[in-house]
Amino acid sequence: MSILRKADKNLIKELNRSAVINVIRRHGPISRTELAKITKLGQSTMTKIIEELNNFGLVNEIGEANSTGGRKAILLEFNKLFANAIGIKIMQDHLIFALTDLQANIIEKKEIYFESSSDTQLIINLMKDTIKQLLIENYLEINNLIAIGIAVSGLVNGKEGVVLSSPLLNWNNVNLAGPLKEEFHLPVLIDNDVNAYTYAELEFGYGRNSDQFICISIGDGIGASFVIDKKLYKGEYGGAGEFGHSIINVDGRPCYCGQNGCLETYLSNQSLNLTAQEFFSRYPNSDLFRKSINYEAITSAAKNGDPLAFVLFEQVSKYLSVGLINAINIFNPKKIVLIGEALLGKDYFIEKAIEKSKNNFFKRSFDSEIVLSDLGNDAWVQGAALQAINQLFQPPIYEETNSLVSS
Numbered sequence: 001m002s003i004l005r006k007a008d009k010n011l012i013k014e015l016n017r018s019a020v021i022n023v024i025r026r027h028g029p030i031s032r033t034e035l036a037k038i039t040k041l042g043q044s045t046m047t048k049i050i051e052e053l054n055n056f057g058l059v060n061e062i063g064e065a066n067s068t069g070g071r072k073a074i075l076l077e078f079n080k081l082f083a084n085a086i087g088i089k090i091m092q093d094h095l096i097f098a099l100t101d102l103q104a105n106i107i108e109k110k111e112i113y114f115e116s117s118s119d120t121q122l123i124i125n126l127m128k129d130t131i132k133q134l135l136i137e138n139y140l141e142i143n144n145l146i147a148i149g150i151a152v153s154g155l156v157n158g159k160e161g162v163v164l165s166s167p168l169l170n171w172n173n174v175n176l177a178g179p180l181k182e183e184f185h186l187p188v189l190i191d192n193d194v195n196a197y198t199y200a201e202l203e204f205g206y207g208r209n210s211d212q213f214i215c216i217s218i219g220d221g222i223g224a225s226f227v228i229d230k231k232l233y234k235g236e237y238g239g240a241g242e243f244g245h246s247i248i249n250v251d252g253r254p255c256y257c258g259q260n261g262c263l264e265t266y267l268s269n270q271s272l273n274l275t276a277q278e279f280f281s282r283y284p285n286s287d288l289f290r291k292s293i294n295y296e297a298i299t300s301a302a303k304n305g306d307p308l309a310f311v312l313f314e315q316v317s318k319y320l321s322v323g324l325i326n327a328i329n330i331f332n333p334k335k336i337v338l339i340g341e342a343l344l345g346k347d348y349f350i351e352k353a354i355e356k357s358k359n360n361f362f363k364r365s366f367d368s369e370i371v372l373s374d375l376g377n378d379a380w381v382q383g384a385a386l387q388a389i390n391q392l393f394q395p396p397i398y399e400e401t402n403s404l405v406s407s
């Protein structure tokens with residue numbers, strides 16, 4: 001048997017620490033017995049780790065589990081107020097900020113608008129100023145802040161903190177993390193926005209009870225994320241999930257990606273305008289005439305009984321069902337969670353799309369469950385904060401100077 005080097009022992013210690021804190025984060029308040037059962041750690045190792053975490057302030061001991069006599073069980077709880085995090089979602093013409101606790105509960109939210117196609121430097125400056133403002137307004141200092149997470153559409157190099165390409169924002173190779181790290185001396189994590197939402201889904205939504213699932217977002221763009229064993233699968237270069245560019249019609253509408261007939265060209269907000277144009281002549285009295293058409297607009301038109309809105313939803317339902325069938329055939333997922341702005345019109349098209357998607361390869365054997373996320377819009381910024389918070393609790397959690405403990 002080989003003898004472990006000191007470095008290896010330290011690594012095991014870090015892994016154990018990380019395992020304990022993450023179980024307390026996700027399952028707390030939790031008894032020591034339950035914690036030992038989940039982490040499979042020995043009594044002495046666990047006691048030592050809990051003592052360290054408790055002394056440091058990351059874990060609190062609270063009350064007793066029951067009063068049925070015998071020894072009172074003290075429960076362990078993650079101290080979500082230990083520090084704060086910031087989550088940011090970048091939209092085409094505004095930024096959404098959330099100041100959160102360490103469980104990504106929102107303390108304050110802010111939306112700051114800018115001219116679309118603004119210089120990225122201006123947007124980075126807006127981020128710096130708004131973060132400072134949020135801290136001041138909540139009587140917090142920079143030392144209270146522990147991490148910043150940013151969600152952005154497009155392809156992201158998370159390691160370098162660079163937005164490689166965001167067609168919706170018209171950004172290429174924008175270093176977002178660098179200037180913010182320099183300003184705040186904190187870890188700054190950047191991820192694709194659908195991935196960010198999925199972190200929230202894992203923490204607060206369907207992910208709590210599902211190890212494998214797919215999130216599909218429908219809104220300005222069409223994207224997907226894949227959760228395998230409770231972890232996001234991001235692909236070799238972090239680009240997994242460009243589901244919107246799966247081709248559903250080889251001779252179809254041209255797409256900015258260079259192909260024709262991508263799912264996104266039939267299902268995104270922008271594509272609704274193209275579909276509407278094909279039908280305008282038949283519905284000259286539609287309220288949607290001369291309006292900028294998106295899911296919000298057609299939902300309110302449908303509520304007013306506008307016939308063109310129903311036609312558009314019919315089309316969207318058809319294309320979504322094809323997208324769902326492709327996703328089901330490729331991944332054979334247990335569950336698909338639909339997210340995004342299109343859910344506004346859920347009463348008008350989603351049931352039908354789900355019904356049609358049941359006609360997939362697996363129809364005689366089993367069903368994939370398709371559900372609608374009920375987290376709502378806050379999940380984008382909460383997920384952005386969470387991806388940054390989660391990173392702090394990966395092993396080794398005590399090593400880096402910007403981490404929770406600089407031993």
Ligand SMILES: [Zn+2]
Nearest residue numbers: 245255257262
């Ligand atoms: Zn495309």
